[in-house]
Amino acid sequence: MAAAAARWNHVWVGTETGILKGVNLQRKQAANFTAGGQPRREEAVSALCWGTGGETQMLVGCADRTVKHFSTEDGIFQGQRHCPGGEGMFRGLAQADGTLITCVDSGILRVWHDKDKDTSSDPVRLPCPDGWGRWAGLLELRVGPGVCRMRQDPAHPHVVATGGKENALKIWDLQGSEEPVFRAKNVRNDWLDLRVPIWDQDIQFLPGSQKLVTCTGYHQVRVYDPASPQRRPVLETTYGEYPLTAMTLTPGGNSVIVGNTHGQLAEIDLRQGRLLGCLKGLAGSVRGLQCHPSKPLLASCGLDRVLRIHRIQNPRGLEHKVYLKSQLNCLLLSGRDNWEDEPQEPQEPNKVPLEDTETDELWASLEAAAKRKLSGLEQPQGALQTRRRKKKRPGSTSP
Amino acid sequence: MAKAGDKSSSSGKKSLKRKAAAEELQEAAGAGDGATENGVQPPKAAAFPPGFSISEIKNKQRRHLMFTRWKQQQRKLAAKKKLKKEREALGDKAPPKPVPKTIDNQRVYDETTVDPNDEEVAYDEATDEFASYFNKQTSPKILITTSDRPHGRTVRLCEQLSTVIPNSHVYYRRGLALKKIIPQCIARDFTDLIVINEDRKTPNGLILSHLPNGPTAHFKMSSVRLRKEIKRRGKDPTEHIPEIILNNFTTRLGHSIGRMFASLFPHNPQFIGRQVATFHNQRDYIFFRFHRYIFRSEKKVGIQELGPRFTLKLRSLQKGTFDSKYGEYEWVHKPREMDTSRRKFHL
Numbered sequence: 001m002a003a004a005a006a007r008w009n010h011v012w013v014g015t016e017t018g019i020l021k022g023v024n025l026q027r028k029q030a031a032n033f034t035a036g037g038q039p040r041r042e043e044a045v046s047a048l049c050w051g052t053g054g055e056t057q058m059l060v061g062c063a064d065r066t067v068k069h070f071s072t073e074d075g076i077f078q079g080q081r082h083c084p085g086g087e088g089m090f091r092g093l094a095q096a097d098g099t100l101i102t103c104v105d106s107g108i109l110r111v112w113h114d115k116d117k118d119t120s121s122d123p124v125r126l127p128c129p130d131g132w133g134r135w136a137g138l139l140e141l142r143v144g145p146g147v148c149r150m151r152q153d154p155a156h157p158h159v160v161a162t163g164g165k166e167n168a169l170k171i172w173d174l175q176g177s178e179e180p181v182f183r184a185k186n187v188r189n190d191w192l193d194l195r196v197p198i199w200d201q202d203i204q205f206l207p208g209s210q211k212l213v214t215c216t217g218y219h220q221v222r223v224y225d226p227a228s229p230q231r232r233p234v235l236e237t238t239y240g241e242y243p244l245t246a247m248t249l250t251p252g253g254n255s256v257i258v259g260n261t262h263g264q265l266a267e268i269d270l271r272q273g274r275l276l277g278c279l280k281g282l283a284g285s286v287r288g289l290q291c292h293p294s295k296p297l298l299a300s301c302g303l304d305r306v307l308r309i310h311r312i313q314n315p316r317g318l319e320h321k322v323y324l325k326s327q328l329n330c331l332l333l334s335g336r337d338n339w340e341d342e343p344q345e346p347q348e349p350n351k352v353p354l355e356d357t358e359t360d361e362l363w364a365s366l367e368a369a370a371k372r373k374l375s376g377l378e379q380p381q382g383a384l385q386t387r388r389r390k391k392k393r394p395g396s397t398s399p
Numbered sequence: 400m401a402k403a404g405d406k407s408s409s410s411g412k413k414s415l416k417r418k419a420a421a422e423e424l425q426e427a428a429g430a431g432d433g434a435t436e437n438g439v440q441p442p443k444a445a446a447f448p449p450g451f452s453i454s455e456i457k458n459k460q461r462r463h464l465m466f467t468r469w470k471q472q473q474r475k476l477a478a479k480k481k482l483k484k485e486r487e488a489l490g491d492k493a494p495p496k497p498v499p500k501t502i503d504n505q506r507v508y509d510e511t512t513v514d515p516n517d518e519e520v521a522y523d524e525a526t527d528e529f530a531s532y533f534n535k536q537t538s539p540k541i542l543i544t545t546s547d548r549p550h551g552r553t554v555r556l557c558e559q560l561s562t563v564i565p566n567s568h569v570y571y572r573r574g575l576a577l578k579k580i581i582p583q584c585i586a587r588d589f590t591d592l593i594v595i596n597e598d599r600k601t602p603n604g605l606i607l608s609h610l611p612n613g614p615t616a617h618f619k620m621s622s623v624r625l626r627k628e629i630k631r632r633g634k635d636p637t638e639h640i641p642e643i644i645l646n647n648f649t650t651r652l653g654h655s656i657g658r659m660f661a662s663l664f665p666h667n668p669q670f671i672g673r674q675v676a677t678f679h680n681q682r683d684y685i686f687f688r689f690h691r692y693i694f695r696s697e698k699k700v701g702i703q704e705l706g707p708r709f710t711l712k713l714r715s716l717q718k719g720t721f722d723s724k725y726g727e728y729e730w731v732h733k734p735r736e737m738d739t740s741r742r743k744f745h746l
Binding site: 017019032038039041217241242243245261262263280281283284285303304305306323325326327 | 517522726729
């Protein structure tokens with residue numbers, strides 16, 4: 001049942017105990033999925049991304065350097081591959097043209113051929129789109145130590161950006177040369193003539209242009225424009241006093257929402273660098289943030305073990321709050337549109353036992369009788385439907 | 400002027416009431432029992448002396464006052480009597496007595512309350528930073544220090560705490576940065592670090608950091624009573640390892656904090672010595688007490704309070720060792736968001 005309902009989950013959350021949780025906000029249910037049946041802290045999920053084929057497959061990067069393929073349709077882990085090389089956890093996971101791009105803490109960025117899921121673990125060259133059929137391209141890049149995030153450009157799957165602690169923002173073209181396409185320069189020395197330290201915690205590509213936004217551990221939000229001649233940030237604002245850990249773009253495209261280690265969420269306008277508003281509710285450090293591409297909904301997860309969905313505009317506030325018992329590391333929000341109109345599962349009549357069909361007939365006959373007696377009242381039908389729904393829904397968020 | 404007048408008259412009435420009550424009590428004390436106007440004498444009301452009736456008071460205002468008060472008492476008595484009669488009439492079918500509402504029993508149900516059968520939480524706890532303590536692989540070694548330049552109260556509190564917590568050492572904080580102390584502690588096998596913060600010569604904060612890479616809890620400390628300020632206390636605590644009682648840590652956060660406190664004391668179920676340290680959580684305040692107990696019979700216990708006592712309130716729980724600026728917080732107390740309801744508690 002949980003496996004079949006997995007496709008309707010709205011949010012997928014990875015935890016520190018290695019459990020992948022699928023949350024269905026319509027039914028207010030959360031389901032646990034583990035590769036091995038038991039949670040294992042060595043498999044703590046550190047990166048999540050959608051796989052090939054829209055949102056039917058998911059790639060789960062674990063702390064033991066394995067990337068697992070999870071099918072959201074069936075709700076099972078389909079396979080895994082070990083990605084050695086470098087040290088540390090996965091800081092970025094991406095999929096491009098049948099290849100897997102991984103980046104770890106120590107700065108090793110590798111491109112893996114997706115077909116060799118089970119066999120080899122050697123990194124392979126990306127096929128170069130030129131008629132000669134040569135295998136040109138990059139197999140392994142050294143990005144620099146202390147990487148905090150690697151992000152793929154949604155518009156150009158072969159372009160990735162990396163940044164980290166004392167590791168400036170770099171944009172890499174995996175089909176191009178081994179040198180970064182764009183290497184950001186540090187801002188000028190501050191008013192005491194001291195070097196401003198670098199700590200890029202999260203990167204996002206702005207749609208519709210070449211610009212990038214980063215949020216730093218020194219509570220700055222910066223916009224870079226590779227198209228402009230200046231390598232320094234085009235816009236810089238600060239928010240709060242604590243390191244910003246996660247960032248996401250809003251549906252409008254003009255603002256970003258950032259979260260810091262104190263659980264404060266803020267929406268910052270990128271046109272002026274102004275603070276638009278804050279979101280309340282989180283009590284712990286924000287680890288994952290994602291906005292829905294069209295609806296004004298924001299999913300946030302953090303160390304306080306609660307997944308929250310906020311509404312960003314009209315009015316700004318909390319929509320859903322789900323307690324998931326482990327510390328949450330990263331999340332993926334389903335971008336589909338038919339959120340509210342979730343169709344009744346076609347498998348239901350098969351699974352409903354015979355007794356239920358009998359009682360349903362009973363109710364139907366009663367309902368008909370009631371209709372005859374009281375004309376024009378819609379209440380019996382409504383009550384019947386709510387009764388049915390109450391039967392099916394457990395109501396609580398227990399897995 | 401009129402308002403002031405009213406106020407004075409109302410306060411006058413109150414003072415009159417008090418004076419009247421005082422008078423009655425004095426007269427009652429003087430006189431014996433007597434049949435008076437009040438048929439049924441409530442035990443709490445002042446006993447009227449014989450021969451006294453309200454109608455004999457010459458002052459109209461005071462007489463009116465006394466009468467209304469008497470009338471209210473009569474109404475209350477009548478209602479009680481009626482209720483009692485109804486209950487007796489129903490006999491066994493009487494509904495149970497209604498339990499008075501208190502803030503504790505009106506507490507909003509917290510969804511993070513830990514269910515003892517929950518496997519996920521059990522796994523989480525079995526593999527968290529305190530796992531090595533609860534698996535008896537490490538035994539606690541505590542370093543107690545203060546903020547820089549402590550005054551007498553704080554110093555004495557540290558000394559008394561070190562007698563309460565076994566295997567603890569007090570060191571003078573010579574203005575050293577905590578981030579530099581922590582690697583040294585780890586090198587010397589300390590498992591916990593306690594820093595007592597002081598403000599204006601009284602201790603007001605406690606930072607408890609579990610050492611290898613464990614969480615750091617920051618508490619507000621209040622109501623500190625040193626040993627000499629505790630009345631009817633017993634003799635100084637001995638070297639025996641105390642028992643620990645952790646009361647009412649029900650939520651997930653409460654569990655983490657409870658485990659933090661538990662990991663301060665050696666994990667040994669065979670108690671020798673009759674000393675017990677209690678961390679009692681009520682309404683998000685944690686009360687620390689240290690007692691010596693003796694069982695006089697199966698059900699009767701005598702206790703003597705020893706050691707210091709203080710109250711703690713959690714301000715933040717940070718993942719990782721002490722790093723208030725760049726560390727990640729598991730839980731931060733935000734008064735304007737979390738303290739909106741008087742019936743919602745987080746521990």
